[in-house]
Amino acid sequence: MSINNIKSPIPIHEFDASYATGGPVVSLPAECFTSEEFYRFEMNAVWGHEWFCVGRASDIPKAGDYYTIQVGDDPLIVIRDRSGSVNVLSNVCQHRGMLIVEGRGNTRRLRCPLHAWVYSTGGELISAPGLSDKEEESFNVKDVCLPKIRTEVWEGFIFITYDEELAPLSERLGHLGEQLKNYRMAELRGPEPLTMEKMEWNWKIFNDECYHCSYLHANSWGGMYPLPQCNVDESVKFNDVDRGLVSYNLISPHLDAAPTHTGSILQPAMTTLTDEERSQLSYVTVAPNLLIVAMPDKVKYFMWLPAGPQTSWYGVSWMYPEATLARDDFKLNYDKEHDDLWPVMEEDLFAWNGVQQGFRSRFATRGRLTSDELVIQRLQNWLIDKYRAEDSRARAADAPDTLARVG
Numbered sequence: 201m202s203i204n205n206i207k208s209p210i211p212i213h214e215f216d217a218s219y220a221t222g223g224p225v226v227s228l229p230a231e232c233f234t235s236e237e238f239y240r241f242e243m244n245a246v247w248g249h250e251w252f253c254v255g256r257a258s259d260i261p262k263a264g265d266y267y268t269i270q271v272g273d274d275p276l277i278v279i280r281d282r283s284g285s286v287n288v289l290s291n292v293c294q295h296r297g298m299l300i301v302e303g304r305g306n307t308r309r310l311r312c313p314l315h316a317w318v319y320s321t322g323g324e325l326i327s328a329p330g331l332s333d334k335e336e337e338s339f340n341v342k343d344v345c346l347p348k349i350r351t352e353v354w355e356g357f358i359f360i361t362y363d364e365e366l367a368p369l370s371e372r373l374g375h376l377g378e379q380l381k382n383y384r385m386a387e388l389r390g391p392e393p394l395t396m397e398k399m400e401w402n403w404k405i406f407n408d409e410c411y412h413c414s415y416l417h418a419n420s421w422g423g424m425y426p427l428p429q430c431n432v433d434e435s436v437k438f439n440d441v442d443r444g445l446v447s448y449n450l451i452s453p454h455l456d457a458a459p460t461h462t463g464s465i466l467q468p469a470m471t472t473l474t475d476e477e478r479s480q481l482s483y484v485t486v487a488p489n490l491l492i493v494a495m496p497d498k499v500k501y502f503m504w505l506p507a508g509p510q511t512s513w514y515g516v517s518w519m520y521p522e523a524t525l526a527r528d529d530f531k532l533n534y535d536k537e538h539d540d541l542w543p544v545m546e547e548d549l550f551a552w553n554g555v556q557q558g559f560r561s562r563f564a565t566r567g568r569l570t571s572d573e574l575v576i577q578r579l580q581n582w583l584i585d586k587y588r589a590e591d592s593r594a595r596a597a598d599a600p601d602t603l604a605r606v607g
Protein backbone atom coordinates (compact mmCIF):
# COMPACT_ATOMS: atom_id res chain seq x y z
CA MET A 201 0.00 0.00 0.00
CA SER A 202 1.49 3.26 -1.11
CA ILE A 203 1.46 5.96 1.50
CA ASN A 204 1.95 8.65 -1.14
CA ASN A 205 -1.18 10.16 -2.55
CA ILE A 206 -1.83 9.40 -6.20
CA LYS A 207 -3.62 11.54 -8.79
CA SER A 208 -6.41 9.82 -10.67
CA PRO A 209 -5.01 8.28 -13.86
CA ILE A 210 -8.42 8.94 -15.41
CA PRO A 211 -9.02 12.73 -15.58
CA ILE A 212 -11.17 13.37 -12.51
CA HIS A 213 -13.80 15.35 -14.48
CA GLU A 214 -14.50 12.14 -16.47
CA PHE A 215 -16.34 10.85 -13.41
CA ASP A 216 -18.89 13.68 -13.44
CA ALA A 217 -21.08 11.77 -15.92
CA SER A 218 -21.23 8.84 -13.47
CA TYR A 219 -22.12 11.00 -10.46
CA ALA A 220 -25.86 11.06 -9.81
CA THR A 221 -27.26 14.51 -9.11
CA GLY A 222 -30.79 13.95 -10.40
CA GLY A 223 -30.05 13.78 -14.14
CA PRO A 224 -28.90 10.91 -16.38
CA VAL A 225 -26.02 8.80 -15.11
CA VAL A 226 -23.62 6.47 -16.95
CA SER A 227 -21.42 3.62 -15.71
CA LEU A 228 -17.85 4.13 -14.56
CA PRO A 229 -15.19 3.94 -17.30
CA ALA A 230 -14.15 0.36 -18.11
CA GLU A 231 -10.54 1.15 -17.08
CA CYS A 232 -11.80 1.38 -13.50
CA PHE A 233 -12.23 -2.39 -13.73
CA THR A 234 -9.16 -3.31 -15.75
CA SER A 235 -6.25 -0.89 -15.41
CA GLU A 236 -3.30 -1.57 -13.13
CA GLU A 237 -2.68 2.15 -12.73
CA PHE A 238 -6.26 2.83 -11.70
CA TYR A 239 -6.14 -0.10 -9.30
CA ARG A 240 -3.10 1.44 -7.56
CA PHE A 241 -4.95 4.76 -7.31
CA GLU A 242 -8.04 3.04 -5.89
CA MET A 243 -6.02 1.09 -3.30
CA ASN A 244 -5.24 4.51 -1.83
CA ALA A 245 -8.45 6.36 -2.61
CA VAL A 246 -10.85 3.73 -1.27
CA TRP A 247 -8.96 1.04 0.64
CA GLY A 248 -6.44 3.42 2.19
CA HIS A 249 -9.04 5.81 3.59
CA GLU A 250 -12.03 3.83 4.77
CA TRP A 251 -13.00 1.15 7.25
CA PHE A 252 -13.51 -2.20 5.56
CA CYS A 253 -14.54 -5.64 6.79
CA VAL A 254 -12.08 -8.51 7.14
CA GLY A 255 -14.34 -11.18 8.67
CA ARG A 256 -16.15 -12.22 11.83
CA ALA A 257 -14.93 -12.32 15.41
CA SER A 258 -16.92 -15.56 15.90
CA ASP A 259 -14.53 -17.29 13.45
CA ILE A 260 -11.76 -16.90 16.06
CA PRO A 261 -13.58 -17.57 19.35
CA LYS A 262 -10.62 -18.71 21.49
CA ALA A 263 -7.37 -17.00 22.49
CA GLY A 264 -4.74 -17.82 19.86
CA ASP A 265 -7.27 -18.58 17.08
CA TYR A 266 -6.25 -16.93 13.83
CA TYR A 267 -6.91 -16.83 10.10
CA THR A 268 -5.06 -15.16 7.27
CA ILE A 269 -6.36 -12.91 4.51
CA GLN A 270 -4.87 -10.88 1.69
CA VAL A 271 -5.84 -7.27 0.93
CA GLY A 272 -4.25 -6.28 -2.37
CA ASP A 273 -0.55 -7.02 -1.87
CA ASP A 274 -0.80 -7.11 1.92
CA PRO A 275 -1.02 -10.49 3.69
CA LEU A 276 -2.66 -10.05 7.10
CA ILE A 277 -3.24 -12.18 10.19
CA VAL A 278 -6.48 -11.81 12.14
CA ILE A 279 -5.82 -13.22 15.61
CA ARG A 280 -7.39 -13.22 19.06
CA ASP A 281 -4.89 -12.49 21.80
CA ARG A 282 -4.86 -13.73 25.39
CA SER A 283 -6.84 -10.75 26.65
CA GLY A 284 -9.62 -11.65 24.19
CA SER A 285 -8.99 -8.71 21.84
CA VAL A 286 -8.97 -9.18 18.07
CA ASN A 287 -5.72 -8.00 16.47
CA VAL A 288 -5.05 -7.56 12.79
CA LEU A 289 -1.33 -7.79 12.08
CA SER A 290 0.87 -7.77 9.03
CA ASN A 291 1.81 -11.35 8.14
CA VAL A 292 5.22 -10.18 6.91
CA CYS A 293 8.17 -11.15 9.10
CA GLN A 294 10.12 -8.10 10.18
CA HIS A 295 13.39 -9.95 9.63
CA ARG A 296 13.53 -10.65 5.90
CA GLY A 297 9.95 -10.60 4.76
CA MET A 298 8.80 -14.22 4.95
CA LEU A 299 5.08 -14.93 5.42
CA ILE A 300 4.70 -16.09 9.00
CA VAL A 301 1.55 -18.22 8.93
CA GLU A 302 -0.89 -19.56 6.36
CA GLY A 303 -4.53 -20.62 6.45
CA ARG A 304 -6.12 -20.80 9.89
CA GLY A 305 -5.32 -22.36 13.23
CA ASN A 306 -4.60 -21.77 16.89
CA THR A 307 -1.24 -20.80 18.31
CA ARG A 308 0.33 -19.36 21.46
CA ARG A 309 3.05 -17.61 19.45
CA LEU A 310 3.61 -16.62 15.85
CA ARG A 311 6.81 -18.29 14.69
CA CYS A 312 8.33 -17.47 11.32
CA PRO A 313 9.26 -20.72 9.55
CA LEU A 314 12.37 -19.27 7.89
CA HIS A 315 14.67 -18.34 10.82
CA ALA A 316 12.32 -18.85 13.77
CA TRP A 317 11.78 -15.28 14.88
CA VAL A 318 8.90 -15.50 17.34
CA TYR A 319 6.17 -12.91 17.89
CA SER A 320 3.38 -12.69 20.47
CA THR A 321 -0.29 -12.77 19.41
CA GLY A 322 -0.13 -8.99 19.80
CA GLY A 323 2.71 -8.79 17.25
CA GLU A 324 5.60 -8.00 19.64
CA LEU A 325 8.89 -9.73 18.85
CA ILE A 326 9.78 -12.18 21.63
CA SER A 327 12.94 -13.81 20.34
CA ALA A 328 15.23 -13.75 17.33
CA PRO A 329 17.81 -16.55 17.29
CA GLY A 330 21.30 -15.16 16.91
CA LEU A 331 20.24 -11.73 18.14
CA SER A 332 18.09 -11.82 21.27
CA ASP A 333 20.01 -14.77 22.78
CA LYS A 334 23.44 -13.24 22.15
CA GLU A 335 22.59 -9.76 23.37
CA GLU A 336 23.79 -8.32 20.11
CA GLU A 337 24.71 -4.69 20.26
CA SER A 338 21.95 -2.21 19.39
CA PHE A 339 19.34 -4.93 19.03
CA ASN A 340 16.37 -4.93 21.34
CA VAL A 341 13.38 -7.17 20.68
CA LYS A 342 11.19 -4.40 22.07
CA ASP A 343 12.00 -2.29 19.01
CA VAL A 344 10.47 -4.81 16.62
CA CYS A 345 6.75 -5.44 16.18
CA LEU A 346 4.58 -6.70 13.38
CA PRO A 347 2.68 -3.71 12.01
CA LYS A 348 -0.67 -3.65 13.79
CA ILE A 349 -3.61 -2.32 11.82
CA ARG A 350 -6.28 -0.15 13.42
CA THR A 351 -9.17 -2.51 14.20
CA GLU A 352 -12.72 -2.24 15.52
CA VAL A 353 -15.44 -4.85 15.87
CA TRP A 354 -19.00 -3.86 14.97
CA GLU A 355 -21.85 -6.34 15.54
CA GLY A 356 -19.31 -9.16 15.37
CA PHE A 357 -17.81 -7.95 12.07
CA ILE A 358 -14.09 -7.13 12.21
CA PHE A 359 -13.22 -3.90 10.42
CA ILE A 360 -9.82 -2.37 9.78
CA THR A 361 -8.52 0.88 8.35
CA TYR A 362 -5.07 2.10 7.34
CA ASP A 363 -6.17 5.68 8.01
CA GLU A 364 -5.23 6.76 11.54
CA GLU A 365 -7.21 10.01 11.15
CA LEU A 366 -10.52 8.42 10.23
CA ALA A 367 -13.41 8.82 12.70
CA PRO A 368 -14.13 5.71 14.82
CA LEU A 369 -16.14 2.99 13.10
CA SER A 370 -18.94 3.41 15.63
CA GLU A 371 -19.56 6.91 14.25
CA ARG A 372 -20.06 5.42 10.83
CA LEU A 373 -22.09 2.31 11.72
CA GLY A 374 -23.62 3.05 15.12
CA HIS A 375 -26.95 4.13 13.65
CA LEU A 376 -27.12 1.09 11.35
CA GLY A 377 -26.46 -1.16 14.35
CA GLU A 378 -29.46 0.44 16.08
CA GLN A 379 -31.67 -0.10 13.02
CA LEU A 380 -30.66 -3.76 12.75
CA LYS A 381 -30.64 -4.41 16.50
CA ASN A 382 -33.44 -7.01 16.44
CA TYR A 383 -31.24 -9.32 14.36
CA ARG A 384 -28.68 -9.43 17.21
CA MET A 385 -25.92 -9.89 14.67
CA ALA A 386 -23.13 -10.00 17.25
CA GLU A 387 -24.63 -13.24 18.60
CA LEU A 388 -25.05 -14.96 15.23
CA ARG A 389 -22.53 -17.26 13.64
CA GLY A 390 -22.11 -19.44 10.60
CA PRO A 391 -21.90 -23.24 10.79
CA GLU A 392 -18.36 -22.96 9.35
CA PRO A 393 -15.74 -20.21 9.35
CA LEU A 394 -15.76 -18.02 6.24
CA THR A 395 -13.58 -19.16 3.35
CA MET A 396 -12.50 -16.76 0.63
CA GLU A 397 -12.11 -17.85 -2.99
CA LYS A 398 -10.09 -16.13 -5.69
CA MET A 399 -12.21 -14.71 -8.50
CA GLU A 400 -11.19 -13.46 -11.93
CA TRP A 401 -12.81 -10.07 -11.80
CA ASN A 402 -12.44 -6.64 -10.23
CA TRP A 403 -13.88 -6.25 -6.71
CA LYS A 404 -16.39 -3.54 -7.79
CA ILE A 405 -18.22 -6.06 -9.95
CA PHE A 406 -19.67 -7.53 -6.73
CA ASN A 407 -21.58 -4.31 -6.14
CA ASP A 408 -25.08 -5.50 -5.55
CA GLU A 409 -28.24 -4.34 -7.36
CA CYS A 410 -31.54 -6.03 -8.11
CA TYR A 411 -32.22 -4.74 -11.62
CA HIS A 412 -30.72 -7.98 -12.92
CA CYS A 413 -32.82 -10.27 -10.71
CA SER A 414 -35.89 -10.23 -12.95
CA TYR A 415 -33.82 -11.18 -15.97
CA LEU A 416 -30.71 -13.18 -15.04
CA HIS A 417 -32.50 -14.98 -12.22
CA ALA A 418 -35.96 -15.19 -13.83
CA ASN A 419 -36.05 -19.01 -13.77
CA SER A 420 -34.12 -19.62 -10.55
CA TRP A 421 -34.94 -16.98 -7.95
CA GLY A 422 -38.10 -16.13 -9.90
CA GLY A 423 -39.61 -19.55 -9.21
CA MET A 424 -39.15 -19.20 -5.44
CA TYR A 425 -39.75 -15.56 -4.51
CA PRO A 426 -41.59 -12.76 -6.35
CA LEU A 427 -39.40 -11.10 -8.95
CA PRO A 428 -37.90 -7.99 -7.49
CA GLN A 429 -38.99 -5.25 -9.85
CA CYS A 430 -42.50 -5.41 -8.39
CA ASN A 431 -41.41 -5.43 -4.74
CA VAL A 432 -38.07 -3.67 -4.42
CA ASP A 433 -37.98 -0.67 -2.10
CA GLU A 434 -34.84 1.40 -2.46
CA SER A 435 -35.95 4.24 -0.22
CA VAL A 436 -35.42 2.28 2.99
CA LYS A 437 -34.17 3.74 6.25
CA PHE A 438 -30.77 2.04 6.07
CA ASN A 439 -29.57 4.33 3.25
CA ASP A 440 -26.86 6.79 4.17
CA VAL A 441 -24.65 7.27 1.13
CA ASP A 442 -22.25 9.65 2.90
CA ARG A 443 -21.45 6.82 5.29
CA GLY A 444 -21.18 4.30 2.45
CA LEU A 445 -24.47 2.57 3.33
CA VAL A 446 -26.57 1.65 0.32
CA SER A 447 -29.67 -0.45 0.79
CA TYR A 448 -32.95 -1.81 -0.44
CA ASN A 449 -35.64 -4.10 0.89
CA LEU A 450 -37.44 -6.84 -0.96
CA ILE A 451 -40.98 -6.77 0.34
CA SER A 452 -42.26 -10.29 0.87
CA PRO A 453 -45.71 -11.59 -0.15
CA HIS A 454 -46.22 -13.15 3.30
CA LEU A 455 -44.58 -13.60 6.69
CA ASP A 456 -41.30 -15.56 6.57
CA ALA A 457 -41.14 -15.69 2.77
CA ALA A 458 -37.73 -16.64 1.39
CA PRO A 459 -36.19 -17.82 -1.88
CA THR A 460 -36.42 -21.57 -1.23
CA HIS A 461 -38.31 -24.43 -2.89
CA THR A 462 -41.17 -23.94 -0.36
CA GLY A 463 -41.26 -20.16 -0.79
CA SER A 464 -40.62 -19.80 2.97
CA ILE A 465 -37.70 -19.98 5.34
CA LEU A 466 -36.48 -23.52 6.07
CA GLN A 467 -35.10 -22.71 9.55
CA PRO A 468 -37.17 -21.19 12.41
CA ALA A 469 -37.80 -17.45 12.31
CA MET A 470 -35.67 -15.43 14.70
CA THR A 471 -37.81 -14.75 17.74
CA THR A 472 -36.63 -11.16 18.20
CA LEU A 473 -37.95 -9.79 14.89
CA THR A 474 -41.03 -7.67 14.28
CA ASP A 475 -43.67 -8.78 11.76
CA GLU A 476 -42.36 -6.10 9.42
CA GLU A 477 -38.86 -7.57 9.62
CA ARG A 478 -40.28 -11.02 8.98
CA SER A 479 -41.96 -9.69 5.83
CA GLN A 480 -38.87 -8.40 4.08
CA LEU A 481 -35.32 -9.19 3.03
CA SER A 482 -33.03 -6.23 3.78
CA TYR A 483 -29.96 -5.80 1.58
CA VAL A 484 -27.43 -3.41 3.11
CA THR A 485 -24.10 -2.73 1.42
CA VAL A 486 -21.44 -1.38 3.77
CA ALA A 487 -19.04 -0.02 1.16
CA PRO A 488 -16.54 -0.98 -0.02
CA ASN A 489 -16.78 -4.71 0.64
CA LEU A 490 -19.61 -6.04 2.76
CA LEU A 491 -23.18 -6.93 1.82
CA ILE A 492 -25.47 -7.85 4.72
CA VAL A 493 -28.76 -9.58 3.90
CA ALA A 494 -31.08 -9.63 6.89
CA MET A 495 -33.74 -12.33 6.57
CA PRO A 496 -36.43 -13.71 8.90
CA ASP A 497 -34.36 -16.77 9.90
CA LYS A 498 -30.75 -15.60 9.46
CA VAL A 499 -28.35 -12.89 8.36
CA LYS A 500 -26.20 -13.65 5.35
CA TYR A 501 -23.10 -11.73 4.52
CA PHE A 502 -21.02 -11.48 1.39
CA MET A 503 -17.50 -10.11 1.69
CA TRP A 504 -14.93 -9.35 -0.98
CA LEU A 505 -11.40 -7.98 -1.10
CA PRO A 506 -9.21 -6.71 -3.92
CA ALA A 507 -6.47 -9.05 -5.18
CA GLY A 508 -5.45 -7.16 -8.32
CA PRO A 509 -6.99 -4.97 -11.05
CA GLN A 510 -8.88 -7.96 -12.45
CA THR A 511 -8.90 -10.36 -9.52
CA SER A 512 -10.54 -10.44 -6.11
CA TRP A 513 -11.33 -12.62 -3.09
CA TYR A 514 -14.93 -13.53 -2.32
CA GLY A 515 -16.67 -15.30 0.54
CA VAL A 516 -20.27 -15.93 1.68
CA SER A 517 -21.60 -17.00 5.05
CA TRP A 518 -25.09 -17.60 6.48
CA MET A 519 -25.32 -16.77 10.18
CA TYR A 520 -27.89 -18.11 12.64
CA PRO A 521 -28.75 -17.94 16.35
CA GLU A 522 -27.16 -20.73 18.44
CA ALA A 523 -30.59 -22.31 18.99
CA THR A 524 -31.03 -22.80 15.25
CA LEU A 525 -27.52 -24.19 14.81
CA ALA A 526 -28.20 -26.71 17.60
CA ARG A 527 -31.32 -28.19 15.94
CA ASP A 528 -31.17 -31.80 14.73
CA ASP A 529 -32.55 -30.83 11.33
CA PHE A 530 -30.33 -27.78 10.90
CA LYS A 531 -27.86 -29.38 8.48
CA LEU A 532 -30.57 -31.02 6.41
CA ASN A 533 -32.41 -27.73 5.91
CA TYR A 534 -29.17 -25.83 5.41
CA ASP A 535 -28.17 -28.18 2.60
CA LYS A 536 -31.62 -28.01 1.02
CA GLU A 537 -31.52 -24.22 0.97
CA HIS A 538 -28.02 -24.27 -0.39
CA ASP A 539 -29.21 -26.51 -3.23
CA ASP A 540 -32.19 -24.21 -3.86
CA LEU A 541 -29.94 -21.19 -4.22
CA TRP A 542 -27.00 -22.74 -6.02
CA PRO A 543 -28.44 -22.01 -9.52
CA VAL A 544 -28.79 -18.33 -8.51
CA MET A 545 -25.14 -18.25 -7.39
CA GLU A 546 -24.03 -19.91 -10.64
CA GLU A 547 -25.88 -17.28 -12.65
CA ASP A 548 -24.17 -14.51 -10.67
CA LEU A 549 -20.74 -16.08 -11.19
CA PHE A 550 -21.49 -16.40 -14.91
CA ALA A 551 -22.52 -12.74 -15.09
CA TRP A 552 -19.59 -11.35 -13.04
CA ASN A 553 -17.16 -13.25 -15.24
CA GLY A 554 -18.90 -12.07 -18.41
CA VAL A 555 -18.89 -8.43 -17.30
CA GLN A 556 -15.15 -8.53 -16.59
CA GLN A 557 -14.51 -9.98 -20.05
CA GLY A 558 -16.65 -7.27 -21.60
CA PHE A 559 -14.76 -4.52 -19.77
CA ARG A 560 -11.50 -5.73 -21.32
CA SER A 561 -12.79 -5.13 -24.84
CA ARG A 562 -11.93 -2.06 -26.92
CA PHE A 563 -15.69 -1.77 -27.41
CA ALA A 564 -16.53 -1.48 -23.72
CA THR A 565 -18.55 1.65 -23.16
CA ARG A 566 -20.16 3.66 -20.40
CA GLY A 567 -23.79 2.61 -20.66
CA ARG A 568 -26.70 4.59 -19.27
CA LEU A 569 -27.94 3.42 -15.87
CA THR A 570 -31.66 2.93 -15.35
CA SER A 571 -33.74 4.26 -12.48
CA ASP A 572 -33.92 0.64 -11.24
CA GLU A 573 -30.18 0.81 -10.58
CA LEU A 574 -30.39 3.34 -7.80
CA VAL A 575 -28.10 1.12 -5.73
CA ILE A 576 -25.35 1.36 -8.36
CA GLN A 577 -25.89 5.10 -8.74
CA ARG A 578 -25.45 5.54 -4.98
CA LEU A 579 -22.39 3.30 -4.81
CA GLN A 580 -20.87 5.19 -7.74
CA ASN A 581 -21.39 8.47 -5.91
CA TRP A 582 -19.68 7.09 -2.82
CA LEU A 583 -16.76 5.82 -4.89
CA ILE A 584 -16.40 9.04 -6.87
CA ASP A 585 -16.33 11.04 -3.64
CA LYS A 586 -13.38 8.86 -2.61
CA TYR A 587 -11.69 9.30 -6.00
CA ARG A 588 -12.12 13.07 -5.87
CA ALA A 589 -10.76 13.24 -2.31
CA GLU A 590 -7.63 11.23 -3.17
CA ASP A 591 -7.04 13.22 -6.35
CA SER A 592 -7.33 16.48 -4.36
CA ARG A 593 -4.91 15.21 -1.68
CA ALA A 594 -2.38 14.32 -4.37
CA ARG A 595 -2.77 17.71 -6.05
CA ALA A 596 -2.47 19.54 -2.72
CA ALA A 597 0.72 17.59 -1.98
CA ASP A 598 2.09 18.74 -5.35
CA ALA A 599 1.07 22.35 -4.90
CA PRO A 600 4.08 23.79 -3.00
CA ASP A 601 6.34 22.24 -5.60
CA THR A 602 4.41 23.85 -8.40
CA LEU A 603 4.50 27.22 -6.65
CA ALA A 604 8.23 26.91 -6.14
CA ARG A 605 8.71 26.18 -9.83
CA VAL A 606 6.47 29.07 -10.84
CA GLY A 607 8.31 31.37 -8.39
Ligand code: FES
Pocket residue numbers: 293294295296297298312313314315316317
Ligand atom coordinates in the same frame (compact mmCIF):
# COMPACT_ATOMS: atom_id res chain seq x y z
S1 FES B 1 12.39 -13.99 7.56
FE1 FES B 1 11.30 -14.50 9.33
S2 FES B 1 12.81 -15.13 10.70
FE2 FES B 1 13.92 -14.60 8.94
Ligand SMILES: [Fe+2]
Pocket residue numbers: 412413417548
Ligand atom coordinates in the same frame (compact mmCIF):
# COMPACT_ATOMS: atom_id res chain seq x y z
FE1 LIG C 1 -27.68 -11.89 -8.68
